[in-house]
Amino acid sequence: MQEPITLYKLIVLYMLERSGFPLTRTQVTDFLLNREYTTNFLNLQQAVGELIDDGLLTSVTARNRSYLSITDEGCQTLNYFKNQIDRDIRTDIDAFLKEHGFELRNENSVLASYRKAASGEYEARLIAADKGITLVDLTLSVPLEDTAATICDNWQNRNQEIYQYLMSQLLN
Numbered sequence: 001m002q003e004p005i006t007l008y009k010l011i012v013l014y015m016l017e018r019s020g021f022p023l024t025r026t027q028v029t030d031f032l033l034n035r036e037y038t039t040n041f042l043n044l045q046q047a048v049g050e051l052i053d054d055g056l057l058t059s060v061t062a063r064n065r066s067y068l069s070i071t072d073e074g075c076q077t078l079n080y081f082k083n084q085i086d087r088d089i090r091t092d093i094d095a096f097l098k099e100h101g102f103e104l105r106n107e108n109s110v111l112a113s114y115r116k117a118a119s120g121e122y123e124a125r126l127i128a129a130d131k132g133i134t135l136v137d138l139t140l141s142v143p144l145e146d147t148a149a150t151i152c153d154n155w156q157n158r159n160q161e162i163y164q165y166l167m168s169q170l171l172n
Helices: 004-019 025-034 041-053 072-084 087-109 145-171
Strands: 057-062 065-070 110-116 122-130 133-142
Touching: 004 025, 004 041, 004 057, 004 065, 004 072, 004 087, 025 041, 025 065, 025 087, 041 057, 065 072, 087 110, 087 122, 110 145, 122 145, 133 145
Parallel strands: none
Antiparallel strands: 057 065, 110 122, 122 133
């Protein structure tokens, strides 16, 4: 019987390698908890933390979301130990990614965050990407934090419409 933490690490590496794009910590955690591969949230978080500490994953935080990506070293490690993940688990992960891949990618391809600038204004940074290619990277300066937060929320919900509007205006 494998150590549960080791199995969690391999599952996380496998998910990230198979997805081909970053997943949020929440997406990974929800998958493992909902499929009952673990019921121990803290052990799962420990496993992810150790993967980051060991350089097998990277984590980038934007607007209270942590985005996990597998590193080259993580891919190499997974190649050595992939067969230690039960075939049914691998099949389940592959089916999940096939079924939900588009919505997972879309959820993670649109980023919005804000920060207080040295000038005292707030800067809302809005990004839309597709398959690792940045389509839009826009920073707006606004006087109020509430305004910056609203801009970020609206970007999450209306990014495609805004992108299309920008393109139509810039190409005419």
